Amino acid sequence: MARWFVDRLPQRGIPSVSLRRLLPEARFVGCADWEVTGCAVDHRRLDPGQVFVAVRDARYDGHGHVREALDRGAAGIVVEREIPDAGRLQVVVDDARAAHSRLCQALAGDPSARLATLGVTGVYGKTVVGQMARAILNAAGVRCGLVGGSGWSDGVVSRPLGAGLAEAGTEPNGAWPGGAAGLASILSYMVEQQCEAGVIEVGAEALESRRLEGVTFQAAVATDLALPPGTPVDEALRRRRAKARLFRKIAPGGAAIVNDDDPDAELLGGLNLDARRVSFGLERPGRVDVSAAVQRVDSSGSRFLLQGFDRVRPVDLRLVGVRHVSHALAAAALAWSLHIDADAVVAGLESVACVANHLEAVDEGQDFDVRIDGALTAAPLAQALAALKSVSAGRLHLVLSAEGGQDRATRRALSHVAESVADRVVLTLGNPRSEDPDQVLDDVLGGFRRPGKVHVEPDRRRAIEAAVSDARRGDAVLIAGKGRNGYQIFADRVAPFDDFAVARRALVGRRARHTAWRSA
Incomplete structure (x- = not known):
């Protein structure tokens, strides 16, 4: 459990929690009850005197780390099966995760x-x-x-x-x-x-x-x-x-x-x-x-x-x-x-003026709508596009990207939604992570029936600038896939990147160019 509980238990007047009261369905080995003052599910973060709760999932099974937890000073263990050589203080439950959650809430008062x-x-x-x-x-x-x-x-x-x-x-x-x-x-x-x-x-x-x-x-x-x-x-x-x-x-x-x-x-x-x-x-x-x-x-x-x-x-x-x-x-x-x-x-x-990552507006006085949304999959993207389509009098421009780690079907579903609703699509990179950026782009592009009509610009900054530059009065621009996520993750680096800041600069630059053109 987080150090927070250990530091504050005396202040809260909760010296201990009875596991018999908290887990009445459990089987107690070596004791009739057990009063505990702290717990941990990660054997590497356990403090001496805490109980180790052996949770398991697809990547971690605490039952395989009971010995390490005891070596670090665990007072005993909560497990889903009895461990023969783990000492006398064992509490056997059907679901260690549920037991851990109940214990956390009880220790927090x-x-x-x-x-x-x-x-x-x-x-x-x-x-x-x-x-x-x-x-x-x-x-x-x-x-x-x-x-x-x-x-x-x-x-x-x-x-x-x-x-x-x-x-x-x-x-x-x-x-x-x-x-x-x-x-x-x-x-x-x-x-x-x-x-x-x-x-x-x-x-x-x-x-x-x-x-x-x-x-x-x-x-x-x-x-x-x-x-x-x-x-x-x-x-x-x-x-x-x-x-x-x-x-x-x-x-x-x-x-x-x-x-x-x-x-x-x-x-x-x-x-x-x-x-x-x-x-x-x-x-x-x-x-x-x-x-x-x-x-x-x-x-x-x-x-x-x-x-x-x-x-x-x-x-x-x-x-x-x-x-x-x-x-x-x-x-x-x-x-x-x-x-x-x-x-x-x-x-x-x-x-409620806005909600993070949900069609947040970028307004620099332009005569068209610019929105930023964190949609990473087809369904939320479809909802965002439909909302803009219903209120836009002009064309709908979409800056589209996929996330590293997504499967091809997820990426192609994004493509289908984009092609069916948006009038113009600029395909770019979001967070490729450890994947080859070209492969991410190819997967998304492969989902379009008419890929020749998609503008592919791997540089996200240039993609946003292209979408903003092409917009006209009454249009709407949706920049999707990152929302307030302020960086881009590549295999070899994490680069700061803010869709909002880039969109604002693009809008200000567009306005400056139009002002200069009119003055000329």
Whole structure:
């Protein structure tokens, strides 16, 4: 576990945690119970006196490192099978990851029991809904923390994921910096900062790996469960089962909030009979708890009438695309379930000017739209293009790139979306990583039916400049694939690169050239 817990346990008045109480289904070898004050899942980071939890995944199996953990001073082990020569203090469990997550939360003081912990899941829109929900709660005077895909906040300061977590990355797979220990640490920070609520973006991977065991949710919302066409049936079922776990973790009397427009997501509302079902949607107003009548969608955002509260309220949303109206309804339904005043809901929704990596605008006074989006796969790219297409009067220009490590099918799916929606495509490099850059470009180019119409420019700076230079009044330019990622990763180097800065310089240079031309 992160050093953070060891340093602060005496301050919190939690000298130890009973494993018998925490893991009643476990089999104890050599003892009837065991009081522990710290744990670790990485034998290399274990402190003397801690318990070593032998988790395993595709790349790491802690059972093979029990001896090293004991040599480093482990007080005992939590394992999924008894280790004959590992000493007398062993606790055998069915799922070591789940046990570790529960132990992390208990050692942190069970922070979710002292917060209104709110989960947001779904295939698309988790980040947007999470930020909207937090904005609504803040507008209502409720201090709210957030754990999102790109950062976290303890209710006072926002940080990128990994920042502020002592020894972040203590879990071998590192998918969530700090893993279960990191999440427990963040929630505990929220409690320290007097947060009354905390919003957590919950992906299928976090649920499958049991990182949320020990966390109790007061409400959970599913934006959707639709997967991209072609997703294998077994993978689709696996992801949906994982997200169903979140709804089963809702506390009695809590709220299960579902999207009535998505039949798959709507089914989640019946999984937890102890939770109240709350619905939102656009397609069946009057049949759902929270709905909207869309009045306008353009490049400045959208205007809709929010329905379901004490009276109909107009909302001027600054995010582009009708999909964000659905996301706003998800956040509003969450607020509705918490009995938050409608004025705070409107104020919170209208305060969200942008969401990181989601169609962020670059405005230097030009007469066309320039947006930057972090879409790396076909489905989010299609959503971003569709949103811009719906509000653009002119041509749609796309700066397209693929990521190193993607398979050819993923890259060609990007090509199909780009060719079917964009009017002009400039193909360039994103983060080739260890791959041959030419091979990455060839894979994407091979997915176009008419590759001769694609402008290939490996230099990303020149690609952005070309797209901006070619745009005319009323057009829209989408620079996709990197978002706020401020560097390019090659096999031999990591080079600073900021899409926003490059786009701004290109726009300023274009304006200077036009001014000079007119003066001449």
